Amino acid sequence: MRDHREAVGRWSLSVTWVLLALGVMIGSEVACAARRHQAVVASSAIYEALAAVQDGEMAAFEAGAIPIEQHRAFNADLAVALRAERAFNSAVAAWPASTDAAAELAKLVGALTRLTQHLAALPLSEPQRVILGKIDAALTVAVSLAASLGGTP
Amino acid sequence: MTILLWAQLGAELVRIGSASYATIRQAVRATDDGDDAQLARLDKLLVERIAQADREAIRPDA
Numbered sequence: 578m579r580d581h582r583e584a585v586g587r588w589s590l591s592v593t594w595v596l597l598a599l600g601v602m603i604g605s606e607v608a609c610a611a612r613r614h615q616a617v618v619a620s621s622a623i624y625e626a627l628a629a630v631q632d633g634e635m636a637a638f639e640a641g642a643i644p645i646e647q648h649r650a651f652n653a654d655l656a657v658a659l660r661a662e663r664a665f666n667s668a669v670a671a672w673p674a675s676t677d678a679a680a681e682l683a684k685l686v687g688a689l690t691r692l693t694q695h696l697a698a699l700p701l702s703e704p705q706r707v708i709l710g711k712i713d714a715a716l717t718v719a720v721s722l723a724a725s726l727g728g729t730p
Numbered sequence: 731m732t733i734l735l736w737a738q739l740g741a742e743l744v745r746i747g748s749a750s751y752a753t754i755r756q757a758v759r760a761t762d763d764g765d766d767a768q769l770a771r772l773d774k775l776l777v778e779r780i781a782q783a784d785r786e787a788i789r790p791d792a
Contacts, residue, residue, distance in 0.1 A: 610758040617765040624772050631779060635786070649787050656783035663776040670769040
């Protein structure tokens, strides 16, 4: 009878360990996928904001609202921001093999900040203020994601 | 008899756990595939946007 109880005890302990292991596997799988998906959504939002900024600035330039020197300078900064967004996008694609996503995101935040400052120096009309608002929105997304990644994606 | 019941219960729990894991893994895989497609699409769009910004950055005077 005692052997019987011990056998039952051993068996239930083994089952518990197997179930615990499964629980841990499921938990880590879901957590990792959720973080990557969050980064993909953020990258998409940042791209959409930058595309809207590019189209908005181009329309303002073609309407004669922005002098050509400022248009060139703005686009030079925009190209830097777009390249930073592409680098971040590539780092997310390589997830989780790459640990570069947070570093690329930091560069992207720097590029977006510079773009915001650049645009803030322009004599802005109301539509151009809307453009600035979109860059700010992209920046907010990037900064909040950077905080959630915490440097160890 | 009791040990047989425990064995059946244990086997059933492990079977349910494994099936749940497989289902979740499949859902995660589907999300990953969708995300990969979106990232590839973004990369292609970014290449075009970068080329446009580069062109405008050296736009000649009208």
